[in-house]
Amino acid sequence: MIDERAVQLEIPAGAEFVALARLVVSAMASAETQLSDDRVDDLKIAVSEACTNAIEAHDALETDERVLVQCWADDDHLEVRIEDRGTGFDVSNLPEHPPVTDPERLKFERGLGIPLIRALVDEVEFASSGEGTAVRLVMRHDEELDGNGLRP
Amino acid sequence: MDLGLDVSERNGYTVLAVRGEVDVYTAPRFRERLIELVSEGKHRIIIDLEGVDFLDSTGLGVLVGGLKRLRSHDGDLLLVCTQSRILKVFEITGLTKVFSIYDSVDDAVGAAS
Numbered sequence: 001m002i003d004e005r006a007v008q009l010e011i012p013a014g015a016e017f018v019a020l021a022r023l024v025v026s027a028m029a030s031a032e033t034q035l036s037d038d039r040v041d042d043l044k045i046a047v048s049e050a051c052t053n054a055i056e057a058h059d060a061l062e063t064d065e066r067v068l069v070q071c072w073a074d075d076d077h078l079e080v081r082i083e084d085r086g087t088g089f090d091v092s093n094l095p096e097h098p099p100v101t102d103p104e105r106l107k108f109e110r111g112l113g114i115p116l117i118r119a120l121v122d123e124v125e126f127a128s129s130g131e132g133t134a135v136r137l138v139m140r141h142d143e144e145l146d147g148n149g150l151r152p
Numbered sequence: 153m154d155l156g157l158d159v160s161e162r163n164g165y166t167v168l169a170v171r172g173e174v175d176v177y178t179a180p181r182f183r184e185r186l187i188e189l190v191s192e193g194k195h196r197i198i199i200d201l202e203g204v205d206f207l208d209s210t211g212l213g214v215l216v217g218g219l220k221r222l223r224s225h226d227g228d229l230l231l232v233c234t235q236s237r238i239l240k241v242f243e244i245t246g247l248t249k250v251f252s253i254y255d256s257v258d259d260a261v262g263a264a265s
Contacts, residue, residue, distance in 0.1 A: 015177035022175075022206070041237045048208040052176040099246070106220035109213035112245045116209055119244045 003079075006072035011051070013058035013067055013084075018051045021069045025080055032073035034141045042120040043080070043139050049113035050082040050135040057086020057133065077122070080137040088128035156203065157185045163261045165230075166194040171203035174211030182211070186218045195227030198260045207238050212245060219251065230260040 009024050011017035022044045029040045047069070054067040068083040097111050098104040117124055123138035155178040156171030166189055174182055189197060199215065201207070219229045231253045233239055242248045254260035 015175075018175055018177060019173060038237065042240075044206065045208050045241065048175055048206075052208070052210060055176065106216055106223070106250075109217045110209070112209035112212050116241060116244055 003072040003074070006070045009069040009071075010066040011069060013055045013063070013065065015052075015055060017067075018048055018055065021051045021067075021082075022048050025069065025071050028071050028073065029078050029139070033078045033139070035078065035139055036142050039139060039142065043078070043137065046117045046120045046124075046137050047080060047082070049117050050080075050137065053113060053135075054082055054084035054086065054133065057084045057088075061086055077138050077140045079139075081134060082137075083132060083134045085132040088130050088133050091126040091128060155181055157182065159185075159189065162198070162257060165196045165198050165261055165264070167198045167200055167257055169200040169203060173206040174204060174214070175206065175208050176210045179210040179214050183214045183217065186214065187221070190218075190221050190225065190227070195222055195225045196264070197222060197227070198230045198232060198257055200257055201231060201233040201238055202235070204233075204235070204238055207241060209241070209245075212241060212247060215251065216247070228264065230254060230264060232257050232260055 007024065007028055009021060011021055025047045026040050026044045029035050029043055035043070051067060051069065058065060058067065063085060065085045070081045072079055091114070094114060095111065117137070121137045122140045125136040127134045154172045155174065156169070158169040160167045160169070168185065168189065170182060172178065197218070215231070222229045231251050232255070233253055234255050239253070242251065242253065254263060
């Protein structure tokens, strides 16, 4: 359910617009939440990865449809949703790469985006079908952390 | 969005200092510059990331590709980075085990020679 206070940004599916999506989300995260600067930086990377995948999905289809970025702050978290109209992918069945310490790994310049998203945000959900992909990113407010920096 | 790519020489190493944001838009320029340097015969390269404000997996991909290219020429690719927000993406992806990362260009040159 999209909150009525959500900020919505439609970006043309061009690489030059990923920076704009990062800027809008990070400005909103800084203004509307208690996220620390480090966590805003983490969110920026996750947004960049998800928008890059969305734009590449539109590129592959040669569609000029826009990528939709929605962002809203709730009492205890910030949520970002990135939607594309690509052909979708099976997130449980991504190609496996050799471990980074294996020299063979250097043959793969890609495949690090989704692991990065998973590591950097508190929650991530991929909903993908043949008609597109929606990625939902959640960052919980830092005040929920206990004194040791751990979540209760 | 500006991406700065400044090349200099230091003790037999070519230093490529990157400034600005490295993402899907700017990474192709970074990749091209690196490929140009390698094809000019520069096989000992230090990439200075101290001026980088943002780097995502597309930037990591350029570095992985550069390392592969240089290794195929028996070369060397060293990184300079002290910024925790940039180092973090190397740590998460395990690439700290793949790259030699130094605190300064002087340290990188010193360790290599």
